[in-house]
Amino acid sequence: MSDQSHALIATAYSAPFAAIAGVPAQAHPFPPAQRKLPKLAPGRLPTGAILFGPVALVVLWELASVTGWLSPKFLAAPSTALFTGFELLQSGTLAEHFLASARRAYLGLGIGVAIGLLLALASGLSRIGEASIDGLVQIKRAIPTLALIPLAILWLGIGEAMKVALIASSVFVPIYINTHAALRGIDIRHVELARSVGLTRGAFLREVALPGALPGFFTGLRLAVTTCWTALVVLEQINTSQGIGYLMNRARDYGQTDIIVVGLAIYAVLGLGSDFAVRLWERKALSYRKALAS
Amino acid sequence: MNASAHPLRLPQPDALAVSLRDVTRRFSGRSVLGPLSLDFAAGEFVALIGRSGSGKSTLLRAIAGLDDGVEGEGRLTVPADRSVLFQDSRLLPWKTVLQNVVFGLHAEGSDERGKRALADVGLAGREAAWPNALSGGEQQRVALARSLVRQPRLLLADEPFGALDALTRIRMHDLLFRLIRQHRPTVLLVTHDVDEAIKLADRVLVMDEGRIVVDRPVSLAHPRAKDAGFDVLRGELLAALGVTDTI
Numbered sequence: 066m067s068d069q070s071h072a073l074i075a076t077a078y079s080a081p082f083a084a085i086a087g088v089p090a091q092a093h094p095f096p097p098a099q100r101k102l103p104k105l106a107p108g109r110l111p112t113g114a115i116l117f118g119p120v121a122l123v124v125l126w127e128l129a130s131v132t133g134w135l136s137p138k139f140l141a142a143p144s145t146a147l148f149t150g151f152e153l154l155q156s157g158t159l160a161e162h163f164l165a166s167a168r169r170a171y172l173g174l175g176i177g178v179a180i181g182l183l184l185a186l187a188s189g190l191s192r193i194g195e196a197s198i199d200g201l202v203q204i205k206r207a208i209p210t211l212a213l214i215p216l217a218i219l220w221l222g223i224g225e226a227m228k229v230a231l232i233a234s235s236v237f238v239p240i241y242i243n244t245h246a247a248l249r250g251i252d253i254r255h256v257e258l259a260r261s262v263g264l265t266r267g268a269f270l271r272e273v274a275l276p277g278a279l280p281g282f283f284t285g286l287r288l289a290v291t292t293c294w295t296a297l298v299v300l301e302q303i304n305t306s307q308g309i310g311y312l313m314n315r316a317r318d319y320g321q322t323d324i325i326v327v328g329l330a331i332y333a334v335l336g337l338g339s340d341f342a343v344r345l346w347e348r349k350a351l352s353y354r355k356a357l358a359s
Numbered sequence: 360m361n362a363s364a365h366p367l368r369l370p371q372p373d374a375l376a377v378s379l380r381d382v383t384r385r386f387s388g389r390s391v392l393g394p395l396s397l398d399f400a401a402g403e404f405v406a407l408i409g410r411s412g413s414g415k416s417t418l419l420r421a422i423a424g425l426d427d428g429v430e431g432e433g434r435l436t437v438p439a440d441r442s443v444l445f446q447d448s449r450l451l452p453w454k455t456v457l458q459n460v461v462f463g464l465h466a467e468g469s470d471e472r473g474k475r476a477l478a479d480v481g482l483a484g485r486e487a488a489w490p491n492a493l494s495g496g497e498q499q500r501v502a503l504a505r506s507l508v509r510q511p512r513l514l515l516a517d518e519p520f521g522a523l524d525a526l527t528r529i530r531m532h533d534l535l536f537r538l539i540r541q542h543r544p545t546v547l548l549v550t551h552d553v554d555e556a557i558k559l560a561d562r563v564l565v566m567d568e569g570r571i572v573v574d575r576p577v578s579l580a581h582p583r584a585k586d587a588g589f590d591v592l593r594g595e596l597l598a599a600l601g602v603t604d605t606i
Contacts, residue, residue, distance in 0.1 A: 254449050257425055261443040262463035262509070272462070276453040353453050353489040 173232025181240025189248025247281025382433030406556035409566035
């Protein structure tokens with residue numbers, strides 16, 4: 066009896082174990098099942114798996130709409146929004162509004178990045194610059210951009226200048242903060258090296274300080290490209306007759322939830338697309354880092 | 360004690376590479392160096408050993424001129440064309456290996472000289488590599504090429520092999536010794552490795568609490584095997600460092 070049960074256990078163990086090591090199972094005191102250590106950290110996602118959540122949401126949403134559980138007055142079905150978007154695209158309406166929005170956002174982004182970069186350089190590379198600029202930017206950072214709308218309207222009116230200025234003023238902050246931090250956090254050992262090879266101040270800026278601050282600048286830029294679209298949403302509700310925000314506001318007045326969904330989808334695509342573009346550029350500009358991973 | 364305590368080694372003034380007179384350094388009022396008077400002859404290979412905190416790095420940084428902001432007095436005469444080899448390779452990660460070697464050089468033909476220096480340290484063909492793609496030993500060889508391509512009159516090396524594994528370190532000793540023979544700079548090697556000091560140097564200084572407590576020529580013939588003469592000197596230096604090697 067006891068011999069039999071032993072044999073039974075032995076065969077049960079030996080099958081998987083022998084397959085691994087080709088050794089009789091009896092030679093090993095532990096059953097192989099117990100020897101397998103638990104996986105404590107989740108493994109890496111396969112490519113594209115990150116899309117699972119968004120796709121699942123759209124499918125559930127579409128199902129809820131088709132079954133009538135979700136009223137189109139409350140939220141249009143994804144398929145309806147897709148169709149409406151296609152119609153708007155064909156009539157040329159969408160392109161017109163999209164271009165108006167893009168012009169505002171990217172003009173504001175360009176000006177904001179330039180200002181942020183100039184201020185960060187002035188503040189990161191000189192004591193008088195830091196004394197004059199850094200405190201002010203920190204205060205500006207604490208004030209929400211949208212709280213500046215009333216003053217901006219009084220100063221610049223309700224036209225394009227006000228919108229671009231406010232976008233720029235919200236964009237320059239992340240650029241400044243990250244670039245300035247990178248310039249201030251420059252590796253003291255690199256500074257010493259530069260001194261020991263007798264580098265001039267100009268050469269030090271070009272060859273050590275600026276390349277060293279580039280990763281910080283890119284971090285700021287990634288935040289800035291999404292910030293500029295975020296600011297735009299609110300600003301396009303003020304005195305506009307063109308732009309994605311205007312399109313969505315008008316749709317609200319008529320209860321066209323499909324157009325609102327189209328607008329939201331465009332913002333999402335633009336935000337992700339801009340971030341992706343910056344990341345590509347970053348990877349190219351900072352290609353020397355690639356070697357770290359290998 | 361200073362070099363003039365060895366009358367036979369008293370160098371001629373024009374052959375002096377480095378000269379220190381009554382040099383002191385203090386950190387927040389606490390004396391960490393000197394007063395110290397010291398001369399290095401041109402072409403002399405000096406090893407400076409001492410326990411952690413004995414002031415050896417402070418002395419090297421004073422000679423390198425990298426210690427502004429540190430309190431102290433004294434007169435230092437040091438050649439302008441000196442280069443520093445740090446413990447970490449200090450390569451700029453955004454510059455290629457060759458750009459790192461010629462970093463700060465603008466003279467015509469710098470790139471050619473840089474390539475030759477890389478070949479000297481056994482890294483020909485790696486000019487376009489990023490520093491991050493190199494091993495620790497290779498990075499330190501690039502740093503050595505960067506120091507020597509400048510053809511310095513004075514090479515200041517601050518524990519340059521301290522972070523390398525034992526095998527790489529032996530190879531680096533041979534490489535450094537061979538290249539020093541070619542270029543003939545004055546060398547100050549700060550190390551805590553007594554064997555390294557005896558193997559390479561013409562003269563060993565032992566530092567303790569900011570003073571030179573031993574200043575001793577090494578007259579063993581190269582290449583230096585670990586023979587009886589080596590062991591006697593080793594025992595003497597270890598004793599000066601307050602260590603007895605019983606194994």
